Amino acid sequence: MAILTIRHYPDPVLQQVAQPVTEIDETIKTLAQDMAETMYAAPGVGLAAPQVGISQRLIVLDCAPKGEPAQLITAVNPEIVSREGEQFEEEGCLSVPEYYCRIHRAQKVTVRFLDLQGQPQExxxxxxxxxxxxxxxxxxxxxxxxxxxxxxxxGMFRKKYVKIMKQQEQQL
Incomplete structure (x- = not known):
């Protein structure tokens, strides 16, 4: 297993639509393991393959509260099939370090995906x-x-983010 490099905004791979995974082979399984290890090390609660420079439809997430056992979900070709309600919570992102803001999202979603054995899940x-x-x-x-x-x-984000990146460069 390996810790992968997380790509940061404005890396072009983050703006591309990822390609569907056509075969769940050892390469995809290893990528999923490496992504999970990278997510936990960051630390974060989710990671998508484009964030590590691979434009494929694969995500890992673990929303278990701190101190509780891991609840890793690996989703191949995930899609949201229904949304209900609304919430407005603060979000951050491993690809946009040090920046947080409140975003409108659905309160409840139904997601369909394949697991690493190729079995459909909902x-x-x-x-x-x-x-x-x-x-x-x-x-x-x-x-x-x-x-x-x-x-x-x-526009406010872009100005603030430039300052954040300059501060990080100065710390290196």
Whole structure:
């Protein structure tokens, strides 16, 4: 297993629509393991393959509360088939370090995907886990959470993010 390099905004791979996984082979299984290890090490609650430079429709997430056993979900070719309700919670992203903002998302989602054995799964998620699924599936569609902001707030984000990146460079 390996820790992969997480790509940061404005890396072009983060803006591409990821390709469907056509075969769940050892390469995909190893990628999923490496992504999970990378997510836990970051630390984060979710990671999509484009965030590690691989434009494939694969995500990992684990929304277990701190101190509780891991609840890793690996989803191949995930898609949201229904959305209900609304929530407005603060989000962050491993690809947009040090930046957080509140985003409108569905309160409840139903997600269909394949597991690593190629078996179809359907899962209903609410609250924090629903946000995580929506956030990671957005990555597969070439969207970042900041793409949900109004144009005014996007402009503010870009200015603030430039400052954040300069601070990080100075610390290296």
């Amino acid at each position: 899962m209903v998620s609410e609250g924090f886990q629903a946000v995580a699924f929506q956030h990671e599936i957005d990555h597969l569609d070439g969207l970042l959470f900041v793409d949900h902001l109004s144009s005014l707030k996007k």
